[in-house]
Amino acid sequence: MAKKTVADIDPKGKRVLMRVDFNVPIADGKVGDDKRIVAAIPTIKNIIERGGKLILMSHLGRPKGSPSPEFSLKPAADRLGELLEKPVKFVDDAMGDKVKTAVNSLNDGDVLVLENMRFYKQEEANDETFSKQLAALGDIYVNDAFGTAHRCHASTHGVARFITGPKVVGFLIEKELKYLDDALNNPTRPFVAILGGAKVSDKIEVIKNLLSKVDKLLIGGAMAYTFMKAQGKPTGNSLVEADKVDLAKDLIKIGGDKLVLPLDTICGKEFKEDTPTMTAEGNIPDGWEGFDIGPKTVELFKNLVVNAKTIVWNGPLGVFEMKPFANGTFSLAQTIADATAKGAVSVIGGGDSASAIKKAGLNKAMTHISTGGGASLEFMEGKGFETLDILDNK
Numbered sequence: 001m002a003k004k005t006v007a008d009i010d011p012k013g014k015r016v017l018m019r020v021d022f023n024v025p026i027a028d029g030k031v032g033d034d035k036r037i038v039a040a041i042p043t044i045k046n047i048i049e050r051g052g053k054l055i056l057m058s059h060l061g062r063p064k065g066s067p068s069p070e071f072s073l074k075p076a077a078d079r080l081g082e083l084l085e086k087p088v089k090f091v092d093d094a095m096g097d098k099v100k101t102a103v104n105s106l107n108d109g110d111v112l113v114l115e116n117m118r119f120y121k122q123e124e125a126n127d128e129t130f131s132k133q134l135a136a137l138g139d140i141y142v143n144d145a146f147g148t149a150h151r152c153h154a155s156t157h158g159v160a161r162f163i164t165g166p167k168v169v170g171f172l173i174e175k176e177l178k179y180l181d182d183a184l185n186n187p188t189r190p191f192v193a194i195l196g197g198a199k200v201s202d203k204i205e206v207i208k209n210l211l212s213k214v215d216k217l218l219i220g221g222a223m224a225y226t227f228m229k230a231q232g233k234p235t236g237n238s239l240v241e242a243d244k245v246d247l248a249k250d251l252i253k254i255g256g257d258k259l260v261l262p263l264d265t266i267c268g269k270e271f272k273e274d275t276p277t278m279t280a281e282g283n284i285p286d287g288w289e290g291f292d293i294g295p296k297t298v299e300l301f302k303n304l305v306v307n308a309k310t311i312v313w314n315g316p317l318g319v320f321e322m323k324p325f326a327n328g329t330f331s332l333a334q335t336i337a338d339a340t341a342k343g344a345v346s347v348i349g350g351g352d353s354a355s356a357i358k359k360a361g362l363n364k365a366m367t368h369i370s371t372g373g374g375a376s377l378e379f380m381e382g383k384g385f386e387t388l389d390i391l392d393n394k
């Protein structure tokens with residue numbers, strides 16, 4: 001599955017058409033969190049420093065196939081210029097003569113950002129004509145947009161069918177693949193995965209795929225209550241997906257002693273920060289709702305994680321956004337950091353998990369935090385990405 005990367009191309013004097021993920025938050029015409037732009041900088045610099053004429057494509061938000069100014073990529077282009085400390089050109093269209101003219105006027109080492117691809121409905125439709133028009137803008141295609149790697153759109157997939165020159169991944173996708181693929185398919189053992197978050201239904205395929213690979217799979221978060229229900233235990237008012245209880249029974253059977261469920265639960269009366277709380281041992285009584293794993297579970301999980309050599313984590317173990325229910329998530333984050341310091345490889349997927357780690361101040365302590373929530377989840381499901389299959393192999 002090793003893909004050719006930008007390191008395998010010679011961009012000098014070439015038009016390099018690159019898909020990036022500049023889907024950043026915009027407020028008052030300015031970029032908020034710019035981490036996605038920052039993540040693309042190594043690939044961008046590599047191309048322009050070697051004399052490539054760089055043309056960047058991205059989407060931003062959900063403009064639903066027609067132009068809307070609040071989703072313009074202009075602020076992202078401006079922010080990129082600040083980060084690169086050089087002028088970045090911008091053209092207020094993704095297609096047509098204006099774009100062709102802008103591309104033709106590029107000098108070696110220049111950067112041009114095209115307008116939001118999703119201003120055209122052909123983008124998400126992976127339209128063939130639109131893809132061909134995009135492909136005509138470049139001599140080389142680079143995909144470095146891991147966040148949309150699980151979506152076959154014109155700028156992530158169709159364009160690569162029609163580009164005549166090399167088609168390769170950027171350093172960000174290369175890095176994501178290296179960590180996710182190695183952790184899942186070539187792990188140093190013991191390999192422990194921790195899954196949490198709001199719903200079992202979001203993560204069924206991940207649970208199934210991981211069960212075939214891990215030594216232990218620890219379940220926390222709201223999804224744990226569907227498993228408790230499957231074991232016939234009372235769950236009070238906790239979130240249970242009734243239509244997934246049978247599936248949870250199957251997963252318990254398949255998982256055997258690999259699957260580790262919580263021993264105790266921190267409960268609240270209501271979903272709010274200042275609600276009365278109690279710790280339920282085993283069964284959750286009527287009138288109470290589970291919001292975090294309890295102290296015995298934290299100990300159990302810690303002991304399994306601390307000696308692991310490969311750790312994959314997706315999904316907070318409780319409602320970490322509220323102080324009384326944050327201990328499970330933050331304790332485990334610390335344990336993963338400690339294990340990483342002792343030589344384990346830790347890979348974090350999922351947007352909320354990444355925010356929890358950031359909130360705990362531990363983002364530097366993990367081996368890899370994936371930049372693509374949905375994409376990393378699909379990768380953990382064991383699905384291949386057509387957007388990557390279509391690119392050149394080493």
Ligand code: ADP
Binds near residue numbers: 196318320350
């Ligand atoms: P990720 O984005 O990391 O994949 P999810 O989106 O699946 O994670 O789930 C994150 C959300 O799950 C968090 O907002 C958290 O508050 C919620 N959550 C975790 N445990 C519980 C629980 N016991 N009850 C309700 N919500 C929970």
Ligand code: MG
Binds near residue numbers: 350351352
């Ligand atoms: Mg989420």
